[in-house]
Amino acid sequence: MSSRTRSAEAIHDALSGIYPPVRSFLDFSTPWQLLTATILSAQCTDERVNRVTPALFERWPGPREMAQAAQEDVEAAVRSTGFFRNKARNIIAASRLIVAEFGGETPRRMEDLLRLPGVARKTANIVLTQGFGLVEGIAVDTHVARLAQRLGLSDSDRPEVIERDLCAAFRREDWGGVNHLLIQHGRAVCTARKPRCSACAVAALCPKKGVTSAA
DNA sequence: ATCCCGAGGG
């Protein structure tokens, strides 16, 4: 067993004792809604996504409705989440593909999810894990990437490589919870700008403890 | 590497 694996398992056990299990930080009632909310979550807080999705899903409840939507209407509905032109275009195009290729059902396979415009491994992993309970990998977002690097669980800044490193380091039965544990710790303690290392439960396991300009 | 892009914090 590598030192990275030993450290990862200890980190998981410590953090899972602190933070409660969470199914999702995004509000949704169907896999398609989770997919849509996850597309909107790019470079945006989940809190803000949850502020626009009630009206969005009220007007366009599923892919069949969204497939008929006008670009400018969707843009207006998601504007405050940023990147609103790309997000609106991707949500409509993904919905059309789901209707045309998958009978209106959000696909449950990684390979199929990756065909949807605006969907790469991070979004696909969220939908599979939190929407369908099918854990194939670990979703790597801005928090997961930052903590993986600081904690010495990956040397890379490439999401695909970080995911591979994390999957190698954590027990497979823990994969589904890693994303939320690292996000919660990233928000509460290991923040991007000024990490509160003195209050960190896994500081003893952290190679970058106390490095204020941690990359 | 660069672009997309609004909103909140420091």
Place this chain on the structure above:
DNA sequence: CCCTCTGGAT
């Protein structure tokens, strides 16, 4: 002002 927020496509 600058940095950050559950990224992805070109």
